[in-house]
Amino acid sequence: FLKQTVAHEVAHLIAHQLFGERIQPHGEEWQLIMRGVYELPPDRCHTYEIKRRQVKRYIYRCPCADSDFPFSAQRHGLVNQGRRYLCRRCRQTLV
Incomplete structure (x- = not known):
């Protein structure tokens, strides 16, 4: 839970720092960071049991x-x- 969620949110921060504020929230830049930095699938929705x-x-x-x-x-x-x-x-x- 924490690994995926924290990585997801920090990837947003990194993407905005590197590529600017006008990028899509879950666009190519964010996906690149999720795959390249965290080696996680760029899933925008969770599958946790709630x-x-x-x-x-x-x-x-x-x-x-x-x-x-x-x-x-x-x-x-x-x-x-x-x-x-x-x-x-x-x-x-x-x-």
Whole structure:
């Protein structure tokens, strides 16, 4: 992880120093540095296994219908601070 990522980012710095600011981010100059200096494939996207975090959802409902509105923890926190969210259909407050 570190070897590929650090090399990737430092190759950007080297490419800009050697060839100027007007080069393509992952163009020939950057690829040349990745291959020639670091002897790594010039991959611009990683293939690392990344564990997605579990997102807690809070369900709010409208009094007018059987509709659920999943809120993120951030939006739920705003509700706790006094912010109101309204149903688009009936304009009543979601609870």
